[in-house]
Amino acid sequence: xxxxxxxxxxxxxxxxxxxxxxxxxxxxxxxxxxxxxxxxxxxxxxxxxxxxxxxxxxxxxxxxxxxxxxxxxxxxxxxxxxxxxxxxxxxxxxxxxxxxxxxxxxxxxxxxxxxxxxxxxxxxxxxxxxxxxxxxxxxxxxxxxxxxxxxxxxxxxxxxxxxxxxxxxxxxxxxxxxxxxxxxxxxxxxxxxxxxxxxxxxxxxxxxxxxxxxxxxxxxxxxxxxxxxxxxxxxxxxxxxxxxxxxx
Ligand SMILES: Nc1ncnc2c1ncn2[C@@H]1O[C@H](COP(=O)(O)OP(=O)(O)OP(=O)(O)O)[C@@H](O)[C@H]1O
Numbered sequence: 001x002x003x004x005x006x007x008x009x010x011x012x013x014x015x016x017x018x019x020x021x022x023x024x025x026x027x028x029x030x031x032x033x034x035x036x037x038x039x040x041x042x043x044x045x046x047x048x049x050x051x052x053x054x055x056x057x058x059x060x061x062x063x064x065x066x067x068x069x070x071x072x073x074x075x076x077x078x079x080x081x082x083x084x085x086x087x088x089x090x091x092x093x094x095x096x097x098x099x100x101x102x103x104x105x106x107x108x109x110x111x112x113x114x115x116x117x118x119x120x121x122x123x124x125x126x127x128x129x130x131x132x133x134x135x136x137x138x139x140x141x142x143x144x145x146x147x148x149x150x151x152x153x154x155x156x157x158x159x160x161x162x163x164x165x166x167x168x169x170x171x172x173x174x175x176x177x178x179x180x181x182x183x184x185x186x187x188x189x190x191x192x193x194x195x196x197x198x199x200x201x202x203x204x205x206x207x208x209x210x211x212x213x214x215x216x217x218x219x220x221x222x223x224x225x226x227x228x229x230x231x232x233x234x235x236x237x238x239x240x241x242x243x244x245x246x247x248x
Contacts, residue, residue: 010073012037012163012194013058017067020053020218027053029218030067035163040185040195042205042226045215046238051198052093054215055165058196059083059090071163084110087162091169095152099141103132106140107155126158130184146177153181157188164188166197170204182207206230214238 011034020028028050035041043051056062058069060077069076077086089110097106107123127133130150135143140151149172156164169185170178178201185208189195199205205212206226214222214229216238222229229235 009037010070011035012039012072013196014070014073015054015058015067016070018054018057018064018069019066020050020057020062021065027218028057028215031215031218031220032067033213033220033223035194035196037162037194038189038192039210040189040197040208042209042212043196043198043215044200044205044212044229045221048217049215049238050218051215052167053218055090055167055196055198058163058165059088084159088165089156089159089161089163090165091152091156091167093167093171095148097140097148097152097155100139102137103127103140103143103151103154104136106151107158110155110159122160123154123158126154129187130154130157131180146173149173149177153184160193162193164193164195166195166199168199169197170199170201178204202230 013035015034016032018028018031019026031050031054033041043054045051053062057064058076060079060082071086071088077083077088083089098109104120104123104127107127108120111117111122124133124136127136130153132147132150132154135147140148143151153169169181173181182204185195209226211224212226212229213220214235221234221238222232
């Protein structure tokens with residue numbers, strides 16, 4: 001759900017005028033949007049639109065040519081190692097689990113070096129919340145994909161982020177697991193954590209997102225509620241490649 005901040009409070013995430021180039025390619029061009037405390041925003045768009053580059057800019061993995069990214073009013077971390085301290089967690093499309101480590105060991109990884117250490121209790125509590133408690137001692141690589149995906153989510157949540165970035169969280173999941181995931185995202189947002197997710201699964205986006213930002217060729221072409229965006233002719237054109245109304 002969306003929570004209302006006082007006008008004095010900066011948004012949890014503020015992306016303003018963000019331009020990122022790779023050599024001669026402009027991956028993002030003057031991209032601006034924000035995510036409020038406890039808000040869930042979906043970033044959608046065709047392949048190559050710039051969604052992952054936005055995530056990478058928020059995480060300090062790519063440098064802005066122009067514009068800025070601020071988290072809770074402060075500049076976004078300039079390196080991936082500073083993410084936990086800045087209250088940011090991210091899941092990866094490829095999950096990035098350590099297959100030979102147990103589920104618990106995987107979830108403890110982001111807590112390495114965190115002082116004071118929340119310790120194994122935090123990891124167990126997170127696993128229990130995601131229905132993974134009984135699998136704590138199982139090597140992650142032996143689990144089916146939906147469970148592996150939940151382990152990756154648990155690893156992102158164990159640091160109790162204020163901003164959670166989810167990269168295609170519904171990808172590869174069946175209907176029951178997507179429903180369960182939607183419940184988890186709503187629970188997380190209900191704690192005040194802001195969620196920015198990249199997702200191609202339209203029904204999941206409509207279910208969980210308060211607002212949707214649509215990127216195409218590095219530009220924001222639409223922004224609004226899922227219903228507003230669904231009816232936007234520019235969005236249909238971006239996905240179908242023809243002006244809306246000419247596709248029949
Ligand atoms: N490190 C890089 N070096 C050069 N070009 C890059 C790099 N990263 C991304 N790009 C290019 O920037 C553009 C945006 O890529 P990006 O991965 O952000 O898109 P996306 O919307 O996440 O796509 P997808 O849905 O396919 O994951 C693409 O043209 C891509 O080829």
